[in-house]
Amino acid sequence: MRANDESGNLMAEYSAFALIRNALSANRDWKPAWRKPEPKPNYDVIVVGGGGHGLATAYYLAKEFGITNVAVLEKGYLGSGNVGRNTVTIRSNYLLPDNIRFYEHSMKLWENLSHELNYNVMFSQRGVVNLGHTPGQLDDFVRRGNAMRHLDADARLLDLDELKRLMPGLDTSRNPRFPILGGLIQPRAGTARHDAVAWGYARAADRRGVDIIENCEVTGFIKDGDRVIGVATSRGEIRAAKVAIAVAGSTGEVMRMAGVDELPIESHVLQAFVTESIKPFLDTVVTFGMGHFYMSQSDKGGLVFGGDIDGYNSYAQRGNLPIVEDVMSEMLALFPGLAPVRVLRSWGGIMDMSMDGAPIITTGPLPGMYLNCGWCYGGFKATPASGLCFAHTIARDEPHEVSAPFRLDRFHRGAVIDDKGQGATPRLH
Numbered sequence: 455m456r457a458n459d460e461s462g463n464l465m466a467e468y469s470a471f472a473l474i475r476n477a478l479s480a481n482r483d484w485k486p487a488w489r490k491p492e493p494k495p496n497y498d499v500i501v502v503g504g505g506g507h508g509l510a511t512a513y514y515l516a517k518e519f520g521i522t523n524v525a526v527l528e529k530g531y532l533g534s535g536n537v538g539r540n541t542v543t544i545r546s547n548y549l550l551p552d553n554i555r556f557y558e559h560s561m562k563l564w565e566n567l568s569h570e571l572n573y574n575v576m577f578s579q580r581g582v583v584n585l586g587h588t589p590g591q592l593d594d595f596v597r598r599g600n601a602m603r604h605l606d607a608d609a610r611l612l613d614l615d616e617l618k619r620l621m622p623g624l625d626t627s628r629n630p631r632f633p634i635l636g637g638l639i640q641p642r643a644g645t646a647r648h649d650a651v652a653w654g655y656a657r658a659a660d661r662r663g664v665d666i667i668e669n670c671e672v673t674g675f676i677k678d679g680d681r682v683i684g685v686a687t688s689r690g691e692i693r694a695a696k697v698a699i700a701v702a703g704s705t706g707e708v709m710r711m712a713g714v715d716e717l718p719i720e721s722h723v724l725q726a727f728v729t730e731s732i733k734p735f736l737d738t739v740v741t742f743g744m745g746h747f748y749m750s751q752s753d754k755g756g757l758v759f760g761g762d763i764d765g766y767n768s769y770a771q772r773g774n775l776p777i778v779e780d781v782m783s784e785m786l787a788l789f790p791g792l793a794p795v796r797v798l799r800s801w802g803g804i805m806d807m808s809m810d811g812a813p814i815i816t817t818g819p820l821p822g823m824y825l826n827c828g829w830c831y832g833g834f835k836a837t838p839a840s841g842l843c844f845a846h847t848i849a850r851d852e853p854h855e856v857s858a859p860f861r862l863d864r865f866h867r868g869a870v871i872d873d874k875g876q877g878a879t880p881r882l883h
């Protein structure tokens with residue numbers, strides 16, 4: 455029996471019969487979810503970076519545009535970058551129309567993604583709550599909520615009683631410095647399982663003929679004049695009619711190899727933390743409106759949380775202690791009852807912070823090249839729309855309608871998309 459046309463005969467592959475058969479052979483005979491091909495000398499499209507965005511781009515190139523002679527080149531293993539390191543919040547709760555349209559497009563793709571990939575990405579629409587601590591902040595929430603509802607996104611104000619019911623552990627009484635007055639919830643927002651997203655897109659792209667080549671680091675670009683015609687890699691030279699870059703926090707390093715020194719991007723570390731498993735404690739995603747803190751509870755019971763980026767530029771995938779202290783104090787300001795809970799692990803990822811807080815999906819900046827970056831704190835939620843819009847840009851040499859405002863030339867035209875009105879200050883985006 456076929457599950458769907460996207461992923462081949464997966465029902466048969468993962469049937470109860472197959473489970474029993476593989477159990478009897480000590481699980482040695484499962485077919486790998488994607489092949490391990492040798493790189494070919496030539497492709498129609500090379501996608502540099504096997505994170506969520508690179509894999510989604512390859513999948514949509516094959517599925518939507520019939521371009522299957524594609525290689526995804528990943529320097530490590532799939533999921534070793536931010537796609538496997540993030541705190542998995544998915545939302546479209548922005549103020550500016552360009553952002554709402556793009557992230558709402560992504561939200562709609564998330565709502566069908568497990569079905570589309572025939573892979574359970576564990577998308578859980580448990581809501582995202584922004585806490586409000588002043589009357590002015592609540593006025594802002596009204597404005598943002600109305601902007602969202604005008605563009606087909608969902609938003610609702612919460613009063614204190616609703617917040618208490620939703621989060622019994624929240625300190626709504628004893629917190630004199632930042633009293634909680636209410637909140638804004640996007641009920642359709644939520645979380646998904648990060649590495650399932652990478653694996654799901656990888657398998658679906660592979661089944662459509664895309665070559666996913668791990669342990670293949672791009673070390674330089676092959677050019678004909680200004681035009682990019684291929685890449686030098688740790689596994690030899692590979693040529694392509696089109697070379698697309700989706701390397702998130704490594705954008706600056708990779709683009710320098712192509713001779714592009716100036717981009718409106720800075721790389722910073724963002725840390726995340728997870729506690730030991732505890733009983734169900736938090737049934738939504740919550741954000742602190744007076745600092746920068748966000749938390750949800752994973753299906754295994756661990757509390758997953760984070761805060762600000764580290765305050766200086768870095769390409770290291772680990773962070774520093776001042777942020778740890780900051781994040782812990784913000785968590786305890788909201789949930790003092792969590793003081794005895796032990797933190798099990800923390801890690802860092804490299805963030806591609808753009809100067810207006812919005813992403814870049816663009817043709818260029820060199821002929822033959824396409825660039826996807828600038829995801830700041832929020833590229834996981836963008837994965838499906840980013841992949842679809844980037845594939846459209848590569849295939850048609852023009853932007854998709856929902857990503858057109860995110861072209862690189864907006865910085866030359868002065869058409870920045872600064873949702874928080876905070877200017878070129880990465881820490882505040």
Ligand SMILES: Cc1cc2nc3c(=O)[nH]c(=O)nc-3n(C[C@H](O)[C@H](O)[C@H](O)COP(=O)(O)OP(=O)(O)OC[C@H]3O[C@@H](n4cnc5c(N)ncnc54)[C@H](O)[C@@H]3O)c2cc1C
Nearest residue numbers: 503505506507529535536537541543672803832833834835
């Ligand atoms: C701690 C943390 C928490 C976050 N929380 C959220 C959140 O809650 N919600 C949200 O929406 N977003 C969140 N993000 C942001 C989100 O994870 C990223 O914006 C998004 O994953 C970036 O896109 P990607 O998946 O393609 O990146 P990546 O997974 O980083 O993919 C880029 C890939 O490029 C590869 N690469 C780099 N250089 C080369 C080279 N020279 N050759 C070949 N390959 C190369 C890297 O190895 C990497 O695998 C968070 C990020 C971090 C670090």
